[in-house]
Every structure is written in structure tokens, then in C-alpha cells.
Amino acid sequence: MRLFSAITILGSILVTPALADTTGGVVVAYDRVDHVLVLDDRTVWDLAPAGDLVPEELSAGDKVSIDYDSAGDNGVGVITAISIDAN
Structure with a gap:
């Protein structure tokens, strides 16, 4: 029984899923050339890897x-x- 418990615990540690999360805020600045987004909480997001996910109409002041x-x-x-x- 101990062996089964140890294997179960080890298996759950090795298989760590990616966790989905959400954040948001008001856009302070968006640089379309460098693909950099700055939110009102001062977080800076590199949107280059996001590619086509960025809405074309995204601009400062948008939530x-x-x-x-x-x-x-x-x-x-x-x-x-x-x-x-x-809004």
C-alpha cells in the first residue's frame, strides 16, 4: 500500500499541468511596432508571441x-x- 501511495504522489508531482489564468486592466499604452502593451497596474506585456490574438482596434483607454x-x-x-x- 505504501508503494502505491508513493507512486501516486510521484506521478502527480511529475505531471504538473499548465494553469489557466486571466488578468486585465485599462490600456495605458500599446506599441504596435514593438508589440508591447502597458496596463494601468504598470504591468508590461510582450504581445509578439500572441500574434493574431491582438484585436486590431486595440488602443489606449480600452479595458x-x-x-x-x-x-x-x-x-x-x-x-x-x-x-x-x-465599458
Whole structure:
């Protein structure tokens, strides 16, 4: 029984899923050339890897939501969605 418990615990440690998370805020600045987004909480997002997920009409003053997969201690893994929220 102890062996089964040890194997179960070890297996759950080795198979750590990416955790989905969401953040949002008001866009303070968006640089379309460098693909950099700054929110009102002073977070800076590199949107280059997000590619086609960035809405074309995104501009300063928009309230946005960013869905991403967390990479644990390494921060953001992959941005999965960016949307402009209705005011």
C-alpha cells in the first residue's frame, strides 16, 4: 500500500499541468511596432508571441482581458486570448 501511495504522489508531482489564468486592466499604452502593451497596474506585456490574438482596434483607454497559461514560477507561458471589454 505504501508503494502505491508513493507512486501516486510521484506521478502527480511529475505531471504538473499548465494553469489557466486571466488578468486585465485599462490600456495605458500599446506599441504596435514593438508589440508591447502597458496596463494601468504598470504591468508590461510582450504581445509578439500572441500574434493574431491582438484585436486590431486595440488602443489606449480600452479595458482588456488577457487569458494565458501560467508557466508556474517562470511566469506567463502562452497567451491564449486577448479581448476588449465593454465599458
